[in-house]
Amino acid sequence: MATQEEVNYQRIEKAIVYLEENFLKQPSLLEVAEEASVSPYHFQRLFSEWAGISPKRFMQFLTVDFLKEKLHESRNLIELAETAGLSGQARIYDLFTSLEAVTPQEYKQSGAGLQIDYGFHETTFGLALIGTTKRGVCWLSFVEADTDRSLAIATMQAHWHQSTLLENKNVTQIFADNIFTQTKDNQKLHVLVKGTNFQVKVWEALLRIPVGAVTTYKQVAESIGNPNAMQAVGSAVGANHIAYLIPCHRVIRKDGILGEYRWQPVRKKSMIGLEMARYANQSLTVR
The missing domain is CATH 1.10.10.10 (Winged helix-like DNA-binding domain superfamily/Winged helix DNA-binding domain)
Known part of the structure; x- marks a missing residue:
């Protein structure tokens, strides 16, 4: 059974894949959070704690x-x-x-x-x-x-x-x-x-x-x-x-x-x- 840490990283990965696939559409925080199966507030906090920056800023480094x-x-x-x-x-x-x-x-x-x-x-x-x-x-x-x-x-x-x-x-x-x-x-x-x-x-x-x-x-x-x-x-x-x-x-x-x-x-x-x-x-x- 996956631990909470593993689940959190899986959510990060889902968000990265979704943001990459929809980068030109500039998806909202709500859309990305839904893909990661968490609330927008929780996702923003989760991603910021992991990366130190916002999801959109993070994706700019991968273009x-x-x-x-x-x-x-x-x-x-x-x-x-x-x-x-x-x-x-x-x-x-x-x-x-x-x-x-x-x-x-x-x-x-x-x-x-x-x-x-x-x-x-x-x-x-x-x-x-x-x-x-x-x-x-x-x-x-x-x-x-x-x-x-x-x-x-x-x-x-x-x-x-x-x-x-x-x-x-x-x-x-x-x-x-x-x-x-x-x-x-x-x-x-x-x-x-x-x-x-x-x-x-x-x-x-x-x-x-x-x-x-x-x-x-x-x-x-x-x-x-x-x-x-x-x-x-x-x-x-x-x-x-x-x-x-x-x-x-x-x-x-x-x-x-x-x-x-x-x-x-x-x-x-x-x-x-x-x-x-x-x-x-x-x-x-x-x-």
Whole structure:
């Protein structure tokens, strides 16, 4: 049975989909609230608490024209990483994530000898399964409310199939708080990944995309010195097993369309819209 937090996020998603489909009609607050199955007052409060801005303002960050403009600003990933908010205040929402890849021998062993503590947690973007080791976060996936949790665990086990899984929400709660409750006191996060050399290069490139920015598969390919490998880059982005922390959601199509997402396209819209809103608020604060 879905928790109240899950229900609330489902309402947010319904509203985002409805607003996107009817953006040109400029639907009223009443119409959007009806789609989300709540009163206008409750919906306005719910959405504002989640996003910090109004629903209509939120949707402005997801228009094709706006995203095309952001892509133009985001052409050089390395330059972005160096220039996007160097002050401590401007980097409040940057997760400061560092990446470690398993060794070739560990890759062959597929997690043998590794203990993974895991737990399910309510987050800004719905229910998440988080797996951690002594070397950092090794799994983060989102779980739909109507999905059997055992299937989510089985998917994690299939990736680290020789590892030992131990349900330990007390351990993973610390990571969940650090990832999704963002303050100036957030600790630097480490992720442990298992992938090919090429996949690891792509995931490292994703970590250089600042909050509030988006890029394309071509730009990622160019940033790793392999400009013709767009299809391979797309596959590596899709194979990312640590959602949000390794921000594959910030890779969109060159025409400004957000495109597919392993954990549902509407969740990708939620992430990008919320990050754009936070970045805009940061810019105003810094000025």
